[in-house]
Amino acid sequence: MVAYQKGDEEAFRSLYERHTRALVNFFYKMCYDRATAEDLTQETFFRIIRYRASYRPESTFTTFLYTVARNLWIDQHRSRKAAPKTVSADARGPEEGASLGDSLPAAEQGVLKRLEDREAADLVRHALEGIPEAQRMVFLMAEAQGLKYGEIAEALGIPIGTVKSRMNAALTRLRGLLGHVLR
Amino acid sequence: MNQSLIDLLRDELSEAEAATLRARLEREPELRREFEEMRSLVALVRRGEEIEPSAALRERVLRAAQAAQRRSPRAWMEALRGLPALARFRFRNSRFFRVAMVSAAVHVLLLAFLFHRMVLSPASPERVAETTLQAHPEGELLPAAAIRPDRAFVLRLRQRQVPHGPRLAAVGIPGQAEAISRGVSALLDAQSADGSFETLEGTGQAALVFLAEGATSLRPDPLGRALARAVRTLHERMDREGPSGAGVAALIEDYVLCWESLAGEERSLRLGAILRALGRFPQGEAGQEAFVLARLAGISVPAEVELGEARFYLSGPRETLLQGPATRIAATAALARGTDRLDAEAVRAWVAPLFRAALDRLESRPADPLAVLTLQAPYRL
Numbered sequence: 001m002v003a004y005q006k007g008d009e010e011a012f013r014s015l016y017e018r019h020t021r022a023l024v025n026f027f028y029k030m031c032y033d034r035a036t037a038e039d040l041t042q043e044t045f046f047r048i049i050r051y052r053a054s055y056r057p058e059s060t061f062t063t064f065l066y067t068v069a070r071n072l073w074i075d076q077h078r079s080r081k082a083a084p085k086t087v088s089a090d091a092r093g094p095e096e097g098a099s100l101g102d103s104l105p106a107a108e109q110g111v112l113k114r115l116e117d118r119e120a121a122d123l124v125r126h127a128l129e130g131i132p133e134a135q136r137m138v139f140l141m142a143e144a145q146g147l148k149y150g151e152i153a154e155a156l157g158i159p160i161g162t163v164k165s166r167m168n169a170a171l172t173r174l175r176g177l178l179g180h181v182l183r
Numbered sequence: 184m185n186q187s188l189i190d191l192l193r194d195e196l197s198e199a200e201a202a203t204l205r206a207r208l209e210r211e212p213e214l215r216r217e218f219e220e221m222r223s224l225v226a227l228v229r230r231g232e233e234i235e236p237s238a239a240l241r242e243r244v245l246r247a248a249q250a251a252q253r254r255s256p257r258a259w260m261e262a263l264r265g266l267p268a269l270a271r272f273r274f275r276n277s278r279f280f281r282v283a284m285v286s287a288a289v290h291v292l293l294l295a296f297l298f299h300r301m302v303l304s305p306a307s308p309e310r311v312a313e314t315t316l317q318a319h320p321e322g323e324l325l326p327a328a329a330i331r332p333d334r335a336f337v338l339r340l341r342q343r344q345v346p347h348g349p350r351l352a353a354v355g356i357p358g359q360a361e362a363i364s365r366g367v368s369a370l371l372d373a374q375s376a377d378g379s380f381e382t383l384e385g386t387g388q389a390a391l392v393f394l395a396e397g398a399t400s401l402r403p404d405p406l407g408r409a410l411a412r413a414v415r416t417l418h419e420r421m422d423r424e425g426p427s428g429a430g431v432a433a434l435i436e437d438y439v440l441c442w443e444s445l446a447g448e449e450r451s452l453r454l455g456a457i458l459r460a461l462g463r464f465p466q467g468e469a470g471q472e473a474f475v476l477a478r479l480a481g482i483s484v485p486a487e488v489e490l491g492e493a494r495f496y497l498s499g500p501r502e503t504l505l506q507g508p509a510t511r512i513a514a515t516a517a518l519a520r521g522t523d524r525l526d527a528e529a530v531r532a533w534v535a536p537l538f539r540a541a542l543d544r545l546e547s548r549p550a551d552p553l554a555v556l557t558l559q560a561p562y563r564l
Contacts, residue, residue, distance in 0.1 A: 121232035
């Protein structure tokens with residue numbers, strides 16, 4: 001990021017390649033909507049570009065990135081309440097087993113493997129949707145993104161103790177929701 | 184849940200603490216079982232579905248980074264063009280946008296005040312008539328807020344008793360004038376205005392609004408407004424009955440018929456007026472135009488799919504081929520024609536002609552160069 005601040009475009013490209021997939025999936029697991037996840041990822045990077053001068057190397061770039069992402073999520077969450085409801089091709093209705101996207105042709109994976117993965121993904125999705133947003137955000141930053149407690153605390157602007165308690169609460173709740181699968 | 188176990192799992196303990204806890208796990212099977220379960224839980228969650236960022240996203244972001252380095256506002260704005268949700272972010276910090284919002288709010292307040300004084304005021308004859316007509320059987324009056332503008336139109340029309348025959352002829356919708364005439368007569372003869380507007384078919388609603396506005400000849404603007412109002416009514420009906428509700432499909436057909444009755448140029452001009460009423464279509468004019476083109480091409484887009492098209496993204500590698508609002512609506516139309524797969528073959532067979540038409544429109548008005556770029560990709564399949 002320091003190199004990009006000095007005008008190195010390749011450095012930004014490298015940051016983009018390294019972090020995009022994780023960031024898209026972070027947003028995706030917060031909302032389970034592909035379009036929203038890409039919107040937010042794009043806007044996060046735009047903000048990074050726009051405010052690149054404000055980055056200070058005392059923090060890691062990952063912390064900076066997720067601070068922006070978290071602020072963006074809060075903004076989006078506020079405006080989402082007033083927005084008209086749309087239907088996502090990724091979304092599953094309560095009685096439907098598959099989304100519109102699932103009706104697309106199979107990839108090269110085997111049918112059984114795909115079914116198994118789909119089942120696991122559905123279970124995880126429902127479980128994640130079942131935990132409060134604040135806990136889910138901490139959990140996803142920690143487990144899906146691999147951020148340390150300190151980085152999460154800095155990104156979210158909360159004490160490390162709160163990060164730990166939210167992590168604990170998230171895991172306890174997930175265990176309650178997914179425990180039957182594990183046993 | 185044991186916090187130390189979570190810390191161990193996350194590698195957040197010091198070496199000494201971790202060694203102590205591992206030794207304890209060796210000694211205590213119950214604790215070990217809990218740790219293993221936690222590890223399995225995390226592994227299971229990590230197995231959850233993952234998505235791949237699209238190539239278009241990468242292109243936009245990297246282009247924006249280049250534009251920022253070159254300090255080119257034009258290139259930056261081009262990079263910003265993309266997903267519709269971004270409009271919110273782009274305008275939120277704009278001084279112009281804030282001024283426009285304040286100005287709009289002042290205008291709305293002024294209009295609301297004028298409407299209240301001129302239509303809903305207790306002293307006005309219209310208000311007296313409305314309250315009389317809307318009285319409950321028990322004599323209790325409905326609150327003023329429950330009176331809808333559409334109903335006010337009906338009531339004004341009833342009071343005026345204007346001869347509507349000649350004006351109906353001016354509506355000029357082939358084969359519809361007689362039916363509309365019957366519908367309007369029935370409405371005017373009804374004992375109560377409650378619900379009458381909604382029961383009238385779409386063209387009837389359009390003609391009624393046209394008449395209520397006192398127009399003596401058909402010009403594009405009154406009809407555009409009338410159609411927009413009628414489309415809004417359709418959506419209110421969808422809200423009540425659901426997108427598959429009885430009569431909803433027929434109403435859509437009516438609106439298309441109205442639209443088709445306009446001459447080519449006027450049709451294009453009125454597109455915005457008609458579809459601005461469709462607040463459920465946030466993807467911009469290109470997608471809306473594709474919707475109308477789909478209808479005119481004889482492709483019946485079911486209402487429930489129609490509502491979902493705004494966020495029509497496809498999984499897997501095809502996602503990169505099927506971006507852009509017009510493509511999304513075209514893909515929706517293809518699905519609605521009965522195919523349950525959307526692959527290259529389906530795009531060729533169902534979407535390409537429609538796509539070509541949408542692309543021609545876009546190229547003639549290059550307001551969104553990125554949309555054109557992304558639209559070209561699937562057509563080259």
